[in-house]
Amino acid sequence: MKLVVQVRLLPTPEQAAALEATLRAVNAAACQVSTLAYDQRVFRNYDLRKHAYTSIKDHYGLAAQAAQHVIKKVADAYAVLHANLRAGNLGKPGSARRLKAESKPIVFRSEAAQPFDDRCLSWQIDARTVSIWTVAGRLKDLTFTASAEQLKTLSAYRKGESDLVCRDGMWFLIATCDLPDRPVSLPDGFLGVDLGIANIATTSTGTRHCGKALNAVRHRRRELRRRLQAKGTKSAKRLLKKRRRAEARFAANTNHVIAKQIVTEAERTGQGIALEDLQGIRDRVRLRKPQRVTLHAWSFHQLGSFISYKAARAGVAIIHVDPSYTSQQCSACGHVDKNNRPDQETFSCTSCGFAEHADVNAARNIASRGVAGWAVSHAA
DSSP states (O other): OEEEEEEEEOOOHHHHHHHHHHHHHHHHHHHHHHHHHHHHTOOSHHHHHHHHHHHHHHHTTOOHHHHHHHHHHHHHHHHHHHHHHHHTTTOSTTOHHHHHHHSSOOOOOTTOOEEEOTTTEEEETTTTEEEEOOTTOOEEEEEEEOOHHHHHHHHHHEEEEEEEEEETTEEEEEEEEEOOOOOOOOOSSEEEEEEOSSEEEEETTSOEEEOHHHHHHHHHHHHHHHHHHHHOOHHHHHHHHHHTTHHHHHHHHHHHHHHHHHHHHHHHHTOEEEEEOOTTHHHHOOOOHHHHHHHHHSOHHHHHHHHHHHHHHHTOOEEEEOOTTTTTBOTTTOOBOGGGOSSSSEEEOTTTOOEEEHHHHHHHHHHHHHHHHHHHHTOO
């Protein structure tokens, strides 16, 4: 299982200037290679090397390995673009969004991340320093800070490339770590998880991670953002820039907390975790306008991915099930009827009279489908 560890660099002003110059150089080179690839319709890594390697190495003062990483970055960017075009993620052929993506070469920001391998970057974990190549020469004894757990993970499992990132004037290295897969324990039943708007996540045991307070915070921040955008002054724009990642950090932290609690409960009880397969949920559901903002703004996919990787680290089985009619189906008798939901919170079966909180009932249906799906997929 692959994870990333992000550590913060603590460069001196001279070291920071060298790092900044390096990012500007490699991304300017990447833009040149991208234009060449687009004009000549050459997108494969090794073909691009024949056309661009010598010119960018000499013109931008790049080391040999750095120049190859620039070319590979461009090739990977076009591979992602073409995959999105084939999958229809950028619209149908002829649509404005698709034409915009196809009509010009990919452009790299001057501070876009740059990958470094072990030839360009070496770690001294015990000393908490790194040695990294820059256009100003090799920087040695560049200090970084990390938690004890991060240091342990880096020391034992770091493998492959690390990305140099500049974010809001701060410098980070994001290292790839390859952890061994933990054997999945045979589950004793499944913990169903229903994802929603009023409650971010509800488990089949009745635990509800309420979204009311979260939505209030997000509504307040959204209103502040709207007022600042309408104001349009320099100070308003400065504050908007300062706060632009605040909600993303807030959502990620909330999703981490919820995911950890769910995985801990499943691990403690010896159960697996059953999640809804929410692929394409934004295209399927029909909601009132106020709810659309909440649905499209909250990262349910991120929450699901956090649960999945935390479950894999803990050896907890996980399965994705079809979410169709889980909110209308009675978890006691199986009767499906939209009239079983008289309101958002309440589930009351019109057949057997069973009553429960609607999200808990849905989570129990997801848990049942998890048991059935596991039995089918792991039949002897």
